[in-house]
Amino acid sequence: MGKCCKCNRRLLCMCLLPCMMTGHLLIYIMVSIFVTISYTPPKITIHYIAPGFSANSSALASHPIGPFWNLRLEDGALWNQLQHVWDRQHNPILRGNTTGVIRKPRAKLLTEIEDECLSDCRSHKCSVPRMHDLNSLPEQMRAFIRSMHCREYPLLINQPGMCRRNNGSFGLEAPMLLMAIKSQVGNFENRQAIRETWGRSGLVKGESNRKGELVYTVFLLGRQDSSTGPHPDLKNLLDLENQKYGDILQWDFRDTFFNLTLKDLLFWHWLQQYCPTAIFVFKGDDDVFVRTGALLDYLHKQWDEHNLWRAYTNETGMDLFVGDVINNAMPNREPSTKYYIPERFYKGIYPPYAGGGGVVYSGSLALRLKEVSERVRLFPIDDVYLGMCLHKLGLSPHHHPGFLTFDLPETDKGNPCAYRSVLLVHRRSPKEMLMLWRQLQNLPGPMKVARNVPFLQRFP
Template identity: 85%
Template structure:
């Protein structure tokens, strides 16, 4: 009888054990499913919605699912094809692999068409690189495509001795800050307001410290774009302005929105030849207001920190690039906006870039950007192109909350103390620049 009970107990245990294990397994699976369903991934901060996104669309700029720079060829997108060919051309591994290749990729064929145009960049009379439905694209895109291979333009006005001449007059070796402003021929009031306020050339004191630095200001211009309508002939007035202030750089290309990228390239070329020892470069538009004294304080602090860390890292290059950083932005596909980039020209996301009218970067980085830009095809939006070149260097722009892309709130704009943490604000008219300049004198003492 006792043996029978023991046998029955063992048999019962053997029967119940699989059931218990199966039950535990079911509970584990249910808990796993519940956790998976209820899990919310980390929220991605959308810092910026790309310009041109329709107000009726609920779709925000998507988070990049992969790296911006890759060797994947995007069929049908001209810029991607051209850049893909350049990436292969400059890749030392792929460049040696010439055996067994009997067919040229589409991008390579496009670059060959492009090479036929190199002899005549100033008149833009050249063959058009292959692009789907080229004639259906907006005029500004077509004009850009026709001349996007051109990177050398002759000077109309140059200041070859600017850094050397003005540095010597103040007993300095080189400028602490070179302010380079993108302007147009007819924007004399903007240039004059900048000269009289935050863009004054000479020795400038910091806001809170005795340290300051030598500041030079230059204005970057192309020639008037006659294709958009008749303009008064301001050539003689511009020459008088240049003779008086000696701060105008003008090149022989059409001054259009999509040609702003050329001003960056040509500025870097000018810096390399005529002002290679400038410590920092501020590049901005002629409708921004900069608190130059506060910016100098910030730059002195950055240089001191770099010099401190250089002793530990032996890194002599200062890779500072600061502004209002825009991330997770997609190209605008809205034809009515000036930022419109069709899919037949470019596919993919934009790299992180700094926009909003102005950025500041180190002079040594400017020279590196000049070198790497020779391996990055021109892009119609200048801020995005800078992000592309930075990405190719393996660098990222640094965000600074003092660069106000979209201005202060309406209630704070008239309050001088609201500008204490501001380095740049956008936009300001010439009259507003003069008014704000007077209000911000001795700001540190007022607040």
């Protein structure tokens, strides 16, 4: 009897044990579900705050300690500091987000190195930005710093219908090449020599006997006045020249070496408004010589390759920028030279740029350069500024050996056959242009067409 009771208790325990474990498991699951449902996570404002000091602005995050979004740009110089302000202003990561919606940055960010200026840029009454020991710098640098915030100047002479005139009679919709030549008011002889030789407007044939392509030439001028030195009054002569040829673009700013950058900037605005369909643009000085036929042959090959590539992709824009590329260049620190850039104004190396008097780029890239230039501070060396704008786009220029910006060897300068692989040579006087042009026209047989250079490659 006792043994039976013990067996029954064991059997009962064995039966109840699974039930108890299952019950505990059910209670644990129910408690977990209840805790999960009743838990409310803390509310987190999702936006990035860079480590650094406060700018006292509700529209922007705190100012970063270091320029982590552009590690190649050093601090400690005026241009670098001003560029950091714009980099921060246009960087979406650094914009404040107090309402969950990204705000647009303010049109003007006031800092220790930039004051708001409401005066006319042409009056030079406003000195923006402020800089210690400004008076110790050379006059051309002082003048540039005083007006480097000014980007808009009225047109004194315009050619609004240039890219629309005669296109119908030629049976062409847009110019293949628009040649924009930087000149000065008094350089009449240079402009005339260009018109009579390599810069003729109209239908121009390549050297490989292609059909003629539409080429237009414009000359980019500023204003000469007493502030740039004693000049004779040439306004009437310039008006007569423009009436005869209709190829002058002149803006109301002082035509100085450090203001050459303005010619690029203002030309891009003009291009967007009056000639946005130009396929290629040549930008050069009025003392270079260009083998225009060979250049057209080269551009034809690039255009044909681009159209083939476009047939297999959705890309419509063409990123072509070619010239004599200079890499790892340092600013000139010699005060006696016209290229002098003091360390107080700019620190660091220059980005890759094409210099020496002439470059070629696609019309679509010109419009992109115009847009990105609004986020790059003006720099007094125009070739370097172009490199800065390209760098901002994530592009770098391509070198072409046919751009001889430092000229041929002295023994070859007078030999026409030495120009067979040349696209551009710098420098040539008006008389030398005319003489070289005639010599090249009299050479037997077609000259060698310059070899291809690939499109711009994006860098990381």
